[in-house]
Amino acid sequence: MSQNDKDVFDRREFLKGTAAVAGAAAAGTLLPSATALAQQGKLKVGLMLPYTGTFAQLGVAITNGFKLAVEERGGKLAGREIEFITVDDESNPAKAPENVNKLVQRDKVDVVIGTVHSGVVMGMAKVLKESGTLWINPNGGAGAMTGAACAPNFFRTSFSNWQTTHALGKVLKAKGHKNAVFITWKYAAGEEMMEGFKEGFEKEGGKLVKELYTPFPQVEFQALLTEIASIKPDAVVAFFAGGGAAKFLKDYQAAGLKGKIPLYGSGFLTDGVLDAVGDAGEGVETTLHYADGLDTKKDKAFRLAYAKTFKLQPDVYAVQGYDAGQLLAAGLEAVKGNVADKVGVIKGMEAAKIDSPRGVWTLSKAHNPVQDMYLRKVVGKENKVQGVAWKALADPARGCKM
Amino acid sequence: MDFAFFLIQLLNGLQYGLLLFLVASGLTLVFGIMGIINLAHGSFYMVGAYLAWSLAGMTGNLATAILLAIPLTVVLGMALERLLFRHLYQRDHLYQVLLTYGLILVFEELRSLIWGDDVHGVAVPALLNASISLTENLSYPVYRLAISGVCLLLAAALYFLIQKTRLGMMIRAGASNRDMVQSLGIDIKLIYTLVFALGIALAAFAGMINAPLSSVFPNMGSSVLIICFVVVVIGGIGSVKGAMAASLMIGLAETFGTVLVPEVAGMIVYVLMAIVLVWRPQGLFGKA
Numbered sequence: 001m002s003q004n005d006k007d008v009f010d011r012r013e014f015l016k017g018t019a020a021v022a023g024a025a026a027a028g029t030l031l032p033s034a035t036a037l038a039q040q041g042k043l044k045v046g047l048m049l050p051y052t053g054t055f056a057q058l059g060v061a062i063t064n065g066f067k068l069a070v071e072e073r074g075g076k077l078a079g080r081e082i083e084f085i086t087v088d089d090e091s092n093p094a095k096a097p098e099n100v101n102k103l104v105q106r107d108k109v110d111v112v113i114g115t116v117h118s119g120v121v122m123g124m125a126k127v128l129k130e131s132g133t134l135w136i137n138p139n140g141g142a143g144a145m146t147g148a149a150c151a152p153n154f155f156r157t158s159f160s161n162w163q164t165t166h167a168l169g170k171v172l173k174a175k176g177h178k179n180a181v182f183i184t185w186k187y188a189a190g191e192e193m194m195e196g197f198k199e200g201f202e203k204e205g206g207k208l209v210k211e212l213y214t215p216f217p218q219v220e221f222q223a224l225l226t227e228i229a230s231i232k233p234d235a236v237v238a239f240f241a242g243g244g245a246a247k248f249l250k251d252y253q254a255a256g257l258k259g260k261i262p263l264y265g266s267g268f269l270t271d272g273v274l275d276a277v278g279d280a281g282e283g284v285e286t287t288l289h290y291a292d293g294l295d296t297k298k299d300k301a302f303r304l305a306y307a308k309t310f311k312l313q314p315d316v317y318a319v320q321g322y323d324a325g326q327l328l329a330a331g332l333e334a335v336k337g338n339v340a341d342k343v344g345v346i347k348g349m350e351a352a353k354i355d356s357p358r359g360v361w362t363l364s365k366a367h368n369p370v371q372d373m374y375l376r377k378v379v380g381k382e383n384k385v386q387g388v389a390w391k392a393l394a395d396p397a398r399g400c401k402m
Numbered sequence: 403m404d405f406a407f408f409l410i411q412l413l414n415g416l417q418y419g420l421l422l423f424l425v426a427s428g429l430t431l432v433f434g435i436m437g438i439i440n441l442a443h444g445s446f447y448m449v450g451a452y453l454a455w456s457l458a459g460m461t462g463n464l465a466t467a468i469l470l471a472i473p474l475t476v477v478l479g480m481a482l483e484r485l486l487f488r489h490l491y492q493r494d495h496l497y498q499v500l501l502t503y504g505l506i507l508v509f510e511e512l513r514s515l516i517w518g519d520d521v522h523g524v525a526v527p528a529l530l531n532a533s534i535s536l537t538e539n540l541s542y543p544v545y546r547l548a549i550s551g552v553c554l555l556l557a558a559a560l561y562f563l564i565q566k567t568r569l570g571m572m573i574r575a576g577a578s579n580r581d582m583v584q585s586l587g588i589d590i591k592l593i594y595t596l597v598f599a600l601g602i603a604l605a606a607f608a609g610m611i612n613a614p615l616s617s618v619f620p621n622m623g624s625s626v627l628i629i630c631f632v633v634v635v636i637g638g639i640g641s642v643k644g645a646m647a648a649s650l651m652i653g654l655a656e657t658f659g660t661v662l663v664p665e666v667a668g669m670i671v672y673v674l675m676a677i678v679l680v681w682r683p684q685g686l687f688g689k690a
Contacts, residue, residue, distance in 0.1 A: 223658075272521065
């Protein structure tokens, strides 16, 4: 019995001892490798994007776009080689702080690139505000990131939700529509787009007669379409995306509303779904910061290079990722690659004039793009550009003190 | 809301309710009657939708695609029962939860590898591609009405199978006392395999027939999974009648909720479930 007890005791002690040794060894191997990397002078870029789930394709497009921007500069930014560290954020806001901490604390990245989902963006904002790590957001349009929660190290190369619908007010007015109904999912992005539209439309003297919401991510629209038919507005403005957008366009047509009440929306309504909806999207007009058929030299070159490198057609997400690479390059060039000079990098990025496939844009004081919003119309399988709906539209950045 | 629109919303609610029953019917069978917690129900729904899309693309016809796809899903269901589920009947429910959660991940990954991550549309069959005009600017797609018809038929068939046939009797007996049924000389293993496969086929069938309405997209199963469990729980575990009643209740509550109190529309179903569970913990038609 006593022999037995002693045995157990010994084993425990032994385990403790080995655990301590193993821990020390692990820490020991980590440290030298980290310093070795620093000496090689590789710039650590943390990509926190969705690589699985509904937004997987968007994550891939953004990554591709970013890598294309780096490749065009000879695989280096301001003379420094890049080491990519990727984290799949799964578009899961609950895991956002943990995921971004992996990059910031474990991998000690110089800059974080991410992400698609607005909820995850806001989770990242909390952590990155504290750590002060450079952050370029290539998609998620949450207004607060460059609004109430803005910070000197936060940058966005995509859009704010508000921007994507604000120009529609002018468009509707020009078409002679005096009142409209807005329909979307009941969640942050939908509500921000509704606000952006409402403000723009009311400034033009239009009236938003009803805001219709359905819970996210529900796709049963029949009750709301019936509501629209009973209200009979001059126009309907919608924001849905992905599978929900495809279903909405089809249901709108099936309910007999298409052709009777014209449909408008933020560009996401008709992006990436036109193959799925047959002719249900035909003629729908939307506003976005990118379009098919822009026909500029830069856009043509970008599309060609992207298609050649990745055997895929680029989309708006690829453009946003590409511009994230361009913006980072501009910041690093301003300090000759010395990323430790964070103030210098930030100044460089603030002053940058990004020659994007979407057209030239600059950053607002709150670090959100000031960009042209295009009016697009669905023709066949393309979102054909009709013109510029709003020249150099800037997000109002409400509540941003910087 | 004038009276005509009230009636149209009523129709919307009933139609949506029937659709919910269709989607939840497979779960009613597998969870409600066999007592297997199948979190992968939504995945089979998705598999059905993708099969319908890819086979309709090859054959050019949704009806043919569905006829081809149903045997495939039956075989899939039988294989899964034989290889995986069979070993878990005697164990705690937690094992089933773990297994079926794992299956969700496996099916999502396979879907991504085989079919990619794009959103796809399936054309409504030409025969049913029409609309009935309701008001000057609103019409009702015939395909939706046809689906409602299919749901009613299916509900009747399920009810008949479980309540009125010898096989149904054996299923019910097996659900309440497996060992006793076996000692009476009934091959309960075979029956379980068949019923499980039927449940999977029903889930997949719902995905197929719903594909033209809902479009086909990644993760489409996760959105239907929770509502299916709500249907079975409100209706009472093991009751087809209950599932039908619960589906219609939810359909109407969601439809009128979205129109009348949009601010809280997302909660209504769950409030309804909470009320039912406080009032009748065993569900509407469940046995105490």
